[in-house]
Amino acid sequence: MTDTAHEKNCVVLRAENLHRWLGEDENRVHALKGVSLSLEAGKVHAVVGPSGCGKSTLLYLLGLLDRPDEGDIWLLGKHMTKASEARRTPVRNEHLGFVFQFHFLMPEFTAAENIMLPMRKLNRLTEIQMKERADQILQEVGLEDKGQRLAYHLSGGEQQRVAVGRALANDPGLILADEPTGNLDQQNSDSIFSLLCRLAGEKKQAVLIVTHNLDLARQCDHTFSLVDGNLT
Ligand SMILES: Nc1ncnc2c1ncn2[C@@H]1O[C@H](COP(=O)(O)OP(=O)(O)O)[C@@H](O)[C@H]1O
Ligand SMILES: [Mg+2]
Numbered sequence: 001m002t003d004t005a006h007e008k009n010c011v012v013l014r015a016e017n018l019h020r021w022l023g024e025d026e027n028r029v030h031a032l033k034g035v036s037l038s039l040e041a042g043k044v045h046a047v048v049g050p051s052g053c054g055k056s057t058l059l060y061l062l063g064l065l066d067r068p069d070e071g072d073i074w075l076l077g078k079h080m081t082k083a084s085e086a087r088r089t090p091v092r093n094e095h096l097g098f099v100f101q102f103h104f105l106m107p108e109f110t111a112a113e114n115i116m117l118p119m120r121k122l123n124r125l126t127e128i129q130m131k132e133r134a135d136q137i138l139q140e141v142g143l144e145d146k147g148q149r150l151a152y153h154l155s156g157g158e159q160q161r162v163a164v165g166r167a168l169a170n171d172p173g174l175i176l177a178d179e180p181t182g183n184l185d186q187q188n189s190d191s192i193f194s195l196l197c198r199l200a201g202e203k204k205q206a207v208l209i210v211t212h213n214l215d216l217a218r219q220c221d222h223t224f225s226l227v228d229g230n231l232t
Contacts, residue, residue, distance in 0.1 A: 034071070045209070098167055099180040
């Protein structure tokens, strides 16, 4: 296999037989019942399913924000499910980018400062390098003229672009997006979706989009349906 072919088929994250129970006593639900999947570099993957079927629960496990009751996750070949939080946190900061339905930006910070936050956490770049990188990302997400705008002075679509930019800050191998277009009108929704697809293609990042929008899901490279706690 050539290097390029290898890169194209590269598995960034692999999950095997994930189980997750949620809630207490009589409210206890078996939300995930043995989910397995692989996420590949440069591909956009969708997980679809109705509200309450366990999509966010799965994304939290894959994003190392929660732990499965059973099953394994490998990120870039490293087994992460039993690793300590002290090991998982830097891996999450460096290799994963998150986009949520609500942008969770710091409203009093500028767009550029919001994008720099994950870089500050990783603490590998100088102030000047961080600013240069933020400028480059602002261009990539189509906000080159809005970097100095406070987040709360941006439109909903622009705020979500900043959130995508923040997810790109440390050039992660995998972007996990939980209903990233759920709070946007059709036009902004299409444009955020196209942006995520373009980034996957250009930067060879793996992208996973959790959505209940079947139109978007159909345009992805791989679509999984979460039904009764399992992927089909
Ligand atoms: N912390 C929790 N405690 C108890 N039940 C929960 C908890 N979080 C989610 N659930 C339940 O687990 C199921 C899956 O939730 P979730 O993953 O948020 O679904 P989705 O993202 O597909 O809407 C739902 O029935 C939800 O009510
Ligand atoms: Mg959800």
